Amino acid sequence: MPELPEVETMVRGLRPVLEGSRLAAVRVLDARLLSGCSADSLAAAVAGAVVEQVCRRGKWVVLILSAGAGLIVIQPRMTGGFWLTPPPRPDHVRLIFELRGRRHPIWFCDTRRLGRVTWFPDPSAAERAFARSHGPDALQIGLDDLAARLARTTRAIKPALMDQKVLAGIGNIYADEILFEAQIHPSRPAATLRPTQIAAIHRAISAVLWRAIAAEGSSFDAGYRTVLGLEGGFLASNNLYGREGQPCRRCGLAIRKTRIPGLIGRPTYVCTRCQRPPRSVSGRSGRIGGVALD
DNA sequence: CGGTTACCCTGGATGC
DNA sequence: TGCATCCAGGGTAACC
Numbered sequence: 430m431p432e433l434p435e436v437e438t439m440v441r442g443l444r445p446v447l448e449g450s451r452l453a454a455v456r457v458l459d460a461r462l463l464s465g466c467s468a469d470s471l472a473a474a475v476a477g478a479v480v481e482q483v484c485r486r487g488k489w490v491v492l493i494l495s496a497g498a499g500l501i502v503i504q505p506r507m508t509g510g511f512w513l514t515p516p517p518r519p520d521h522v523r524l525i526f527e528l529r530g531r532r533h534p535i536w537f538c539d540t541r542r543l544g545r546v547t548w549f550p551d552p553s554a555a556e557r558a559f560a561r562s563h564g565p566d567a568l569q570i571g572l573d574d575l576a577a578r579l580a581r582t583t584r585a586i587k588p589a590l591m592d593q594k595v596l597a598g599i600g601n602i603y604a605d606e607i608l609f610e611a612q613i614h615p616s617r618p619a620a621t622l623r624p625t626q627i628a629a630i631h632r633a634i635s636a637v638l639w640r641a642i643a644a645e646g647s648s649f650d651a652g653y654r655t656v657l658g659l660e661g662g663f664l665a666s667n668n669l670y671g672r673e674g675q676p677c678r679r680c681g682l683a684i685r686k687t688r689i690p691g692l693i694g695r696p697t698y699v700c701t702r703c704q705r706p707p708r709s710v711s712g713r714s715g716r717i718g719g720v721a722l723d
Numbered sequence: 724c725g726g727t728t729a730c731c732c733t734g735g736a737t738g739c
Numbered sequence: 740t741g742c743a744t745c746c747a748g749g750g751t752a753a754c755c
Contacts (some may be wrong), residue, residue: 506749541732
């Protein structure tokens with residue numbers, strides 16, 4: 430669930446506590462979340478190191494450690510999150526950062542254990558690992574770069590926006606909100622978008638993500654919370670996600686929850702009046718297994 | 724190689 | 740009430 434705004438909110442919450450602090454120890458309660466390093470190598474490398482900087486790269490949380498200690502990457506994925514106060518579900522704690530001179534540790538909880546934690550001995554190795562699987566950050570990508578990347582795929586615009594190799598940070602919720610803002614149907618083939626439409630998407634990416642960051646992200650069910658345990662406020666004012674059957678805030682038509690080709694298995698919310706379906710998926714042609722798609 | 728699907732996980736919601 | 744099934748959704752491996 431954590432997408433760019435939620436990860437940015439985590440980073441902003443961790444920064445005042447972590448930056449400049451010395452790590453006393455890292456306790457790995459579930460080794461399954463480690464990727465590419467052992468619990469021993471992580472604990473050994475990290476003990477005594479100072480956290481110089483906390484930053485975000487796409488949906489990664491990055492802790493840059495003092496010279497020689499490398500850096501730690503945390504991918505919260507679906508249900509990962511940090512707590513600065515004792516978490517409500519101690520059984521979901523997977524990792525604990527103990528800080529010198531601070532009474533409370535920082536807890537990393539992850540209900541579904543989909544999150545990943547990696548230690549890189551060398552910052553440049555982490556940079557290469559990120560670049561192998563990610564394009565430019567969604568808040569940094571230039572219009573021309575975005576246009577070029579969308580022009581060279583045969584996919585629909587929504588799966589293209591969610592592809593971290595195209596641009597980093599957008600997931601299922603914000604892809605829908607961005608395409609609503611730009612008034613583009615999620616099934617529209619990315620390469621057929623006109624320059625004005627790409628410009629609208631480029632503007633919508635920044636507008637939606639910054640609005641969500643200001644609201645401290647999106648919360649639902651038992652999922653994401655800020656590091657202070659608070660719920661993000663974005664879903665109180667959003668346009669599509671979770672609003673099936675409710676009136677579009679722009680035109681009043683009922684919001685539909687559907688599935689689109691290329692993203693079967695994930696819900697897509699759309700206003701079919703504000704986001705006109707492309708020819709290829711309107712009418713009777715766009716069906717999979719007897720289910721109408723739009 | 725680009726695109727698509729299966730699977731990883733758990734718990735809350737839904738269905739019978 | 741109890742049990743089975745579905746669903747969420749980021750990411751990667753495997754597949755076509």
